[in-house]
Amino acid sequence: MSNQTKIIAALLAGVAVGAxxxxxxxxxxxxxxxxxxxxxxxxxxxxxxxxxxxxxxxGRNAVKSAQSKDFASATDDVEKTLGV
Incomplete structure (x- = not known):
């Protein structure tokens, strides 16, 4: 789980507890x-x-883009698009 995901999960948990x-x-x-x-x-x-x-x-757009590129640059594009 990335740090960004952990922060979002903690934020949502805090909102729920506050509610x-x-x-x-x-x-x-x-x-x-x-x-x-x-x-x-x-x-x-x-x-x-x-x-x-x-x-x-x-995700669909990243996959379409990846299909037209080589594997290394495609992986970079997918990670950039999804913010990983």
Missing amino acids: VAGLLLSPDSGEENREELAGWFKDMYRSSKEKAGELAEK
């Missing part, structure tokens, strides 16, 4: 909190789905 703490300390009713949490998860799902689609498109 749970905020809900537990919220003066709203349980039903309101559940509705808010459900909306947040739906938004996160949509956002994750979009990001996954973008990453898949970058």
Whole structure:
């Protein structure tokens, strides 16, 4: 796991812990909190789905580019495109 991946994972974990703490300390009713949490998860799902689609498109483009080059430069292009 790269350092960038670890940082992103830690950031997402921190956001999740903060959201749970905020809900537990919220003066709203349980039903309101559940509705808010459900909306947040739906938004996160949509956002994750979009990001996954973008990453898949970058991967497809990197593969197409790699097919037209020699192996060494193709590997460099794929790593550069994916940020590895």
